[in-house]
Amino acid sequence: MTTTQRTPGRGGRRAPLPLALAATLLLGGCSLLPGDEDEESVDPAAVAAARGFLTDWAAGGYDRAAARTDSPEAAARTLRNFTEGLDITRSRLAPERADTVKDGARVPFGARLTVRGLGVWSYRSAVTVRRADPEGKGWVVHWELPLVHPRLSDRAKFGLEREETSTPTVLDAGGEPLGLATAPSLPVALSLAPGKGAARGEIRLVDRATGEKLRVEKHFGPRGTPHKERRTTLDAALQSAAEKSLAARAEGKNAGLVALRISDGRVLAVANNPATGFNRALLGRYAPGSTMKVLTSAALIEKKAVAPGDSVPCPKYLTVGKRFHNVETSEIPGASFRDDFTHSCNTAFISLRERLADDELTSFASSRFGVGQEWHTGVPTFDGKVPAPGDDTEKAAAVFGQGRTEANPLVMASVTATAVSGRFHQPYVVPGAGEKATARTSPLSANTVTQLRTLMRATVTEGTATVLRDLPGEVGAKTGSAEVTEEGEANGWMVAYRGDVAVAVVVEEGGHGSESAGPVTRDLLAAVPD
Structure with missing residues (x-):
């Protein structure tokens, strides 16, 4: 039996990616996850430009990421305000398979953003790249608000609302309050310390002009009314x-x-x-x-x-x-x-x-x-x-x-x-x-x-x-x-x-x-x- 060896390239079978390229890239507590490398009809330089932008954003390098766009000042300001305003401590951005679009390429990505003390907010968006000049030399990320999140716009922005947490009142076996001044062990002993296991909050989409809540984009923590009292068997x-x-x-x-x-x-x-x-x-x-x-x-x-x-x-x-x-x-x-x-x-x-x-x-x-x-x-x-x-x-x-x-x-x-x-x-x-x-x-x-x-x-x-x-x-x-x-x-x-x-x-x-x-x-x- 004769075996035909095919050369990697268009239409050919590609060799497996090296293990190092398949691993998660960790950058300053943030990470960029590689997507599918088999973008055959897209200029590799365009894909590299999009991924470079995501890498810098994930690492907290807002100015570096913004410099890769066609509107550096607006991009840097928005990325910084978005991350710091929502108290995001870690960004994981995973690029997916690129597609060609008019005048450039589009690279979808999945975002997993960790909000301090609350949890992870996940969603999908996309980066669009265009030619940097009419002669077709180089690529630049096209800056637009929906790049950060599909619902971010000139009329709507995101806001973080945390629900104030306080230690529930501890009641003894007779239903009477046990004051923490005389029973200081109880918050720790009964796992009632504020912020432990029951933190609540919301990422809301709000109107930029009026502040009106348009929708809840992400809810963190248990739903319903938090317990303000904790009944116990204590004497x-x-x-x-x-x-x-x-x-x-x-x-x-x-x-x-x-x-x-x-x-x-x-x-x-x-x-x-x-x-x-x-x-x-x-x-x-x-x-x-x-x-x-x-x-x-x-x-x-x-x-x-x-x-x-x-x-x-x-x-x-x-x-x-x-x-x-x-x-x-x-x-x-x-x-x-x-x-x-x-x-x-x-x-x-x-x-x-x-x-x-x-x-x-x-x-x-x-x-x-x-x-x-x-x-x-x-x-x-x-x-x-x-x-x-x-x-x-x-x-x-x-x-x-x-x-x-x-x-x-x-x-x-x-x-x-x-x-x-x-x-x-x-x-x-x-x-x-x-x-x-x-x-x-x-x-x-x-x-x-x-x-x-x-x-x-x-x-x-x-x-x-x-x-x-x-x-x-x-x-x-x-x-x-x-x-x-x-x-x-x-x-x-x-x-x-x-x-x-x-x-x-x-x-x-x-x-x-x-x-x-x-x-x-x-x-x-x-x-x-x-």
């Missing part, structure tokens, strides 16, 4: 106590707090320090440290793998792939499991790891406590992670809340509420959000709940949480110190309950949870009605 007294305590007792450290109602999961307070910083309370990803022992204990007790009175030694060190130790390398001679819990012995819990299957803590956290499932709280949240360990060392770390386990005050307040009630109630901040709950869990046994409450109560009366001992009523707690680095100070944790309220507090680099998170927890629980 005004507890929210105020949380804000004041973090500001006064966190000693300038990053911290987060969540309190919720045990019986139904309603979030009663959510606060961060600093109030306008990262939303640690709901979106943080921390190792929960020894507060995780509440969940681990539930898994062990539920399967009758251990009981509070059982002897479980608490040595200073235990090696499982690496050397683990207790806080300040403490030990408890002749320890029972009750002693190990109330005084937070890491090595004792590590020694019990073999009584749980490798993935048992992961499945138990999800199936009983809802951790790692998707929650619908009404605001953005991170809902915890207890991954299956990759080896025995990771499993040893997981049982006392280190390794790859991640949580935040919302997750640990929920863990506490589940432990002392026996049933997971999905937390929620916005009324009605709980009705969309998809997490599926099974309850803990009554025996497990009774033992967990007893252990947490003993932690307050004689263990590491005695900072809460003078509070009236049944108060239970668990402290934690979660290591972040070998050299740095540990994060301080405390989870606790009083009446129908569960609370969790984390203080970054706070060290002992009893000393850093303890006073904040006490202030919050002291505000719970007797």
Whole structure:
């Protein structure tokens, strides 16, 4: 068989474009996208003139672009006013296949213009090029207003109208406003900060003489009337106590707090320090440290793998792939499991790891406590992670809340509420959000709940949480110190309950949870009605 080789040219098959020519040309934050190069009947110089104009315009070189036109002064003024007046931060102009027209050529193009803080405005227009002189030497862009946009004319121009955004008024569970002066954490905690996710605006075509709106060319943001109020499940007294305590007792450290109602999961307070910083309370990803022992204990007790009175030694060190130790390398001679819990012995819990299957803590956290499932709280949240360990060392770390386990005050307040009630109630901040709950869990046994409450109560009366001992009523707690680095100070944790309220507090680099998170927890629980 004979193969005929064709020479590129008119009527011939063209070789593929080099990859470099097919890539997007980036210019000063703007870009020009190449179109079809196969414009066989159009003078390549005419196409180059049109593309040069678009390249300069896209790059913000208005004077350079205007110099390529037959009306440089008017072109430069219009391009600058159009871009700056509509607050366009990036222009992407994509030339398409050129066509011949009378006395020249026409190059259509697609425009994608980014309007600051609102979004992208897309449309199509075209550049017309003509001979620069009667002798046919060179090409020049024919300047006309519709080149910029087909509806731009001597009678009509475009204007940008932004809708003023303001933080909605936050209402507590009773429908009363929560003032930002006393609850400064709420805009960030509830994702209500102005301009975040709900910016609105319009590009309008208006009459140049009267300013009358002729049409809406582009609408940005959600339609309809914006919500001026945001109803929540928050309790005004507890929210105020949380804000004041973090500001006064966190000693300038990053911290987060969540309190919720045990019986139904309603979030009663959510606060961060600093109030306008990262939303640690709901979106943080921390190792929960020894507060995780509440969940681990539930898994062990539920399967009758251990009981509070059982002897479980608490040595200073235990090696499982690496050397683990207790806080300040403490030990408890002749320890029972009750002693190990109330005084937070890491090595004792590590020694019990073999009584749980490798993935048992992961499945138990999800199936009983809802951790790692998707929650619908009404605001953005991170809902915890207890991954299956990759080896025995990771499993040893997981049982006392280190390794790859991640949580935040919302997750640990929920863990506490589940432990002392026996049933997971999905937390929620916005009324009605709980009705969309998809997490599926099974309850803990009554025996497990009774033992967990007893252990947490003993932690307050004689263990590491005695900072809460003078509070009236049944108060239970668990402290934690979660290591972040070998050299740095540990994060301080405390989870606790009083009446129908569960609370969790984390203080970054706070060290002992009893000393850093303890006073904040006490202030919050002291505000719970007797």
